[in-house]
Structure formats: C-alpha cells, structure tokens
Amino acid sequence: xxxxLYTQALRHHQNGDLVxxxxxxxxxxxxxxxxxxxxxxxxxxxxxxxxxAEAFEQITAAIALDNTHAEWYFNLxxxxxxxxxxxxxxxxxxxxxxxxxxxxxYWTNLGAAFEANxxxxxxxxxxxxxxxxxxxxxxxxxxxxxxxxxxxRYSEARHNNHCGIIVDPTKVNSRIVLGxxxxxxGRAEEAIAVFETWLRAEPDNPVATHxxxxxxxxxxxxxxxxxxxxQTFDTxxxxxxxxxxxxxxxxxxxxxxxxxxxxxxxxxLNVLDLGCGTGLVGTVLQPYAHRLTGVDLSQAMLNxxxxxxxxxxxxxxxxxxxLASTDEQFDLITCMDTLIYLGHxxxxxxxxxxxLKPDGMLIVSTEKLAVVNDLGYKLNISGRYSHHADYLxxxxxxxxxxxxxxxxxxxxxxxxxxxxxxxxxxxxxxKGELSSN
Numbered sequence: 459x460x461x462x463l464y465t466q467a468l469r470h471h472q473n474g475d476l477v478x479x480x481x482x483x484x485x486x487x488x489x490x491x492x493x494x495x496x497x498x499x500x501x502x503x504x505x506x507x508x509x510x511a512e513a514f515e516q517i518t519a520a521i522a523l524d525n526t527h528a529e530w531y532f533n534l535x536x537x538x539x540x541x542x543x544x545x546x547x548x549x550x551x552x553x554x555x556x557x558x559x560x561x562x563x564y565w566t567n568l569g570a571a572f573e574a575n576x577x578x579x580x581x582x583x584x585x586x587x588x589x590x591x592x593x594x595x596x597x598x599x600x601x602x603x604x605x606x607x608x609x610x611r612y613s614e615a616r617h618n619n620h621c622g623i624i625v626d627p628t629k630v631n632s633r634i635v636l637g638x639x640x641x642x643x644g645r646a647e648e649a650i651a652v653f654e655t656w657l658r659a660e661p662d663n664p665v666a667t668h669x670x671x672x673x674x675x676x677x678x679x680x681x682x683x684x685x686x687x688x689q690t691f692d693t694x695x696x697x698x699x700x701x702x703x704x705x706x707x708x709x710x711x712x713x714x715x716x717x718x719x720x721x722x723x724x725x726x727l728n729v730l731d732l733g734c735g736t737g738l739v740g741t742v743l744q745p746y747a748h749r750l751t752g753v754d755l756s757q758a759m760l761n762x763x764x765x766x767x768x769x770x771x772x773x774x775x776x777x778x779x780x781l782a783s784t785d786e787q788f789d790l791i792t793c794m795d796t797l798i799y800l801g802h803x804x805x806x807x808x809x810x811x812x813x814l815k816p817d818g819m820l821i822v823s824t825e826k827l828a829v830v831n832d833l834g835y836k837l838n839i840s841g842r843y844s845h846h847a848d849y850l851x852x853x854x855x856x857x858x859x860x861x862x863x864x865x866x867x868x869x870x871x872x873x874x875x876x877x878x879x880x881x882x883x884x885x886x887x888x889k890g891e892l893s894s895n
Contacts, residue, residue, distance in 0.1 A: 464496060476503055494523035498530050505537050513537045528557035532564055535571065544575040562592040566601055573605060581605060589621075596622035596629075612875035616642065634669060634841070641673060641839050649673055649839075664689055665841075672837050679837065680802040684755055684776050686841075687799055691735070691756035707738075707870040709794040709823055712881050714742040716821060716863070717790070721746050727789040730813070732777045733796025737763035743792065744768045751788075753780045781809035789815055793822045795869070798842040801835045803850070807857040811886055819885050820859065823869055824850065826878040840872070847880060859884040 467482035483500035486493055501516030517534045521527075535550035551568035558564065569584030582605060588598035599622035606615035620639035623630055630636045633656050640649035653670040660666055664685035671679060721727065723745035731740050734752030736759050743750055752769045754760050760772050773780055777796065791810055800806060810820055827836050827844040834849025851861055862883045869879030 464493075467496070468499065471499060471503060476507060479503060492523055494520040497523070498527070498533070501537070502533050505533065505540070510537055510541050514541075526557070528554040528561070528564070530554075531557065532561075532567070535567060539567070539571055539574070542574075544571045547571045548575065560591060562588040562595055562598060565591065566598050569598075569601060573601075578605065578609065594625050596625050599625065616875050633666075637669065637673060638839055646673070669839075669841055672839050672841050680800070681843075682799040682841070688755045688757075690841075691754075692758040696758070696762075707795070708867065709869065710738045710742050712823070712867060713739055713792060713794060713821055716881075716883060717743075717746060717819075720819065721790075728787070730786075730788045730791045731769075732780075732791060732793040732810075733799075734763055734769070734772070735759045735795075737766045737768055739792055739794050740768050741766065743790070746790070751786075753777050778806055778809060781806070781813055784813065786813065787815050788813055788818060790819050790821070793820070795823055797822055797824050797845070801833070801837060801843045803835075803845070803853045804857060807853055807859065811858045814886055816886055819862075819883060822882050822884075823867075824880045824882070825869065826866060826880050828878070845880070850880065850882060854882075854884050858887055860887050 463482055463486050467479050467486065470476075470482065471479035480500065480503055483496045483503065486496040487500065490496075497516045497520035501513045501520065504510070504513035504516060514534070514537050517530060517537060521530050521534065524530075531550045531554035535547045535554065538544070538547035538550055548568065548571045551564060551571060554561075555564050555568065565584045565588040569581040569588065572578070572584060573581035582602065585598045585602045585605065588595075589602070592598075599618045603615045603619040603622065606612070606618065620642045623636060623639040624643065624645075627636050630639075633652050637649040637652040640646070640652065650670065650673050653666055653673060656666040657663065657670055664683055668682060668686040725746065725748045727746050728749045729743050729747040729751070731737075731743060731750065731752045734740055734754050735756075737752065740750060740752055740763065749770050750768060751771045751773070752760070752763055753773045753775055754763070755774065755776055757774050760774055763769060764772060775783075777793070791814060793806075793810070797803060797806070814820060825838075825842060825844040827834070827846040827849075830846045830848060834852070835843050835845045837843055847864065850864070854861060862885055864880060864882045867879050867881045868876045869881075870877050
C-alpha cells in the first residue's frame with residue numbers, strides 16, 4: 459500500500475501536479491512517520507514552492523533516518539543557500555560530495571556557497587573541479603569567469619567565458635561572439651569557418667564579409683564599408699545606450715570634462731558631432747552649442763538621437779562624404795568612438811581641418827594599438843580598428859593639426875575586460891606655426 463502511494467506521489471510530482479503529490483507525501487508520512495523517502499521528496503517539493511523553513515525540517519528529518527543519499531544532502535544545501543545560510547549549506551554540499559564526488563553540479567553549488575561566503579579561493583577550486591568532471595558543460599566556466607571578473611583577473615575571465623561559449627555553440631546567438639571565442643582560444647580555423655559558413659548562407663551580408671576579412675588578417679581595407687556600419691548599428695540602435703552603460707563607455711564623460719576646462723557653457727559655439735549615434739556625446743555638447751549638428755550612417759541611431767531634441771540638424775551620411783560636401787565652419791568637432799571604424803586617417807583629418815575655424819578644436823577617441831606595425835593601424839577581430847599613438851600624431855601633424863592633449867584611457871570594457879583607448883584634443887596650426895615646423 460505504501461509503495462503504491464509513493465509511486466503515485468512521485469508520478470504526480472514528476473508530471474508537475476504538486477498539489478496532489480504533496481497530499482500523497484503527507485498521507486504516507488502520517489501513516490508511516492519513519493519513511494525517509496517521502497520526507498525527502500516532500501522537502502524537495504516544499505523547496506520548489508518556496509516554503510523553505512518546512513523544507514528544511516522535512517529534509518533534515520529524512521537525513522536523520524537515512525544519511526546515505528548524496529542527493530538529499532545536495533537538496534538540503536539548496537534550501538540553506540536560498541535562505542542565505544551559506545556555512546551550513548557548505549557543510550551540506552560537502553556531505554553530498556563525500557558520498558558522490560562525480561556530479562559537477564554538486565561542485566558548482568558548493569563553489570557558489572563558498573563565493574557567497576567570501577571564501578573565493580575555495581570557490582575557484584570547486585569551479586575548476588567541475589570543469590574537469592564535465593568539460594562540456596558551460597556553467598562552471600561562466601561561474602569562473604564571473605569570479606575572476608570580480609577579482610579583476612581579466613585575462614582569466616575572458617578565457618573561461620570563451621570556454622563556456624564554445625562547449626555549447628548551439629546556445630550562442632551571435633556568430634561574432636562564437637568566432638571570437640574560437641579565435642581567442644587558439645582555434646583560428648574554426649573561427650574563420652564560422653564566418654565562411656555565415657557568408658555561404660548570406661553571400662551579400664556586409665557584416666559577415668567584414669568579419670571574415672578581419673579574421674583572415676586582411677589589412678588592406680582602409681576602413682569599414684558603409685554597409686557594414688549601417689547594418690551593424692541599425693540592428694544595435696534600440697539597445698545601444700543600455701549596452702554602452704554596461705560596457706562602462708566613458709566617451710561622454712571625457713568630452714564633458716575636457717571642454718569644461720576650455721569653454722563656459724554659454725551656447726555660443728557651432729558644434730559638429732561626427733558619428734553622433736544616439737546622441738550620448740551630443741547631450742554634453744548641448745550647453746556649449748548655439749548650433750549642434752549630428753552626422754551618422756545609421757538611420758535607426760539618428761531616430762534615437764532625434765528623440766533627445768538636442769540637435770539642430772541630423773544628417774544620415776558617411777562622415778567623410780559629409781565633410782567633403784559641406785561649406786560650414788565649426789568651432790568644435792567631436793568624433794568619439796567613430797575612428798575605430800576607419801583605418802587610414804589622413805583623409806578624414808584633412809577634411810576636418812578644412813571645416814574647423816582657425817581657433818577651433820577637434821576632440822577624438824581611438825582604440826590603442828600597443829605594438830606598432832607598418833601601417834600604424836590594425837583591423838582587429840572585433841571588426842574595429844586600433845591605432846598606434848605615433849601614427850595618430852603623424853597623421854594629425856601632416857594634415858595641419860597640433861596636438862594639444864593626448865592620453866591613454868580605458869575607453870570601455872568588453873567581456874568585462876578593459877579596452878585601452880586614446881583621447882586626443884587637437885587644434886589647427888596657425889600659418890606662422892606651420893611655417894616654423
């Protein structure tokens with residue numbers, strides 16, 4: 459009779475009929491108060507329905523009657539962890555592992571309890587053990603990545619994040635993320651294959667074409683194609699500001715701090731915001747501008763910028779084409795987080811110089827190329843360009859600028875890791891300065 463009721467209770471429990479299952483478990487316990495199996499599964503059910511205090515009572519009573527089941531200690535650990543009782547949870551998970559060392563999720567939960575209890579070395583050990591038990595499960599890799607991020611161990615964080623991605627590529631929505639993970643783990647051929655497969659499926663896709671060029675190391679392209687930029691940012695526009703917030707993008711703050719030291723907020727400047735995006739930099743430029751013009755290739759980004767009602771004009775255009783076509787002169791031109799889509803910069807700097815007033819100012823940011831190459835810039839697997847400081851100084855100087863200010867800055871984070879950049883302020887040489895150089 460008891461076996462029949464227990465079988466029915468388990469069947470209802472497995473089918474999601476928790477009300478009937480609970481009634482049957484309680485009936486069994488009432489009739490046979492020393493039935494540990496019914497007590498355990500009643501406790502598990504109570505944990506599922508957030509009745510944690512009673513769940514604790516039932517599972518501990520079951521273990522008191524039969525302490526040979528690793529799963530019971532594990533479920534007790536879950537109940538305790540959910541109540542924030544991490545030290546007894548650690549004891550419970552440890553007991554589970556003593557009985558069965560080969561379940562990776564016992565180790566990840568023990569690691570999480572150690573981490574919550576600020577025993578980070580022990581948490582790290584548990585997560586690493588879990589990766590050895592089941593190298594094809596991403597959970598432990600992701601837990602290690604988050605742990606390392608909190609410790610500012612960025613290289614290890616990136617490595618484990620990439621490991622988590624590639625062990626289950628079917629759950630990765632972004633081909634770009636998947637390709638980068640393969641590449642960073644030294645599996646370049648598989649990374650390239652991701653983009654070759656994408657391009658075979660979508661032969662005209664500009665993003666797939668651009669990324670394949672980047673991964674093949676084809677540096678001849680002087681800039682990203684307009685189609686690549688437009689498609690990328692049209693797709694990205696609605697989430698752009700939220701994503702940049704998570705990436706700790708500091709461009710607007712850098713601009714605000716710099717121009718505040720040069721200009722009073724008196725709305726007397728004619729300002730051009732190249733690559734204006736959704737208007738993040740425009741917001742800090744507005745107090746200084748009697749006229750603020752924004753230029754961007756992405757209509758979706760411009761639509762977002764328009765909602766801020768800070769620009770007098772917004773132009774959907776390639777920034778090079780816009781500068782070549784306008785006759786307007788500006789007091790201040792900003793080009794933040796935009797030159798990363800251009801490799802060769804002589805043309806854009808020359809055009810900006812033509813559009814700046816003699817006493818005007820240019821503010822730009824780049825991503826930093828740490829090791830100089832023959833070009834002075836590099837197309838990276840991110841799909842963005844980085845520039846060496848020597849190249850930037852040379853390009854600005856030859857196009858008629860003097861460098862007023864240049865410094866290395868952490869421009870944003872990516873996968874939790876710092877992306878080094880350069881923040882530069884330049885102004886046109888006067889005729890006298892040009893003749894003396």
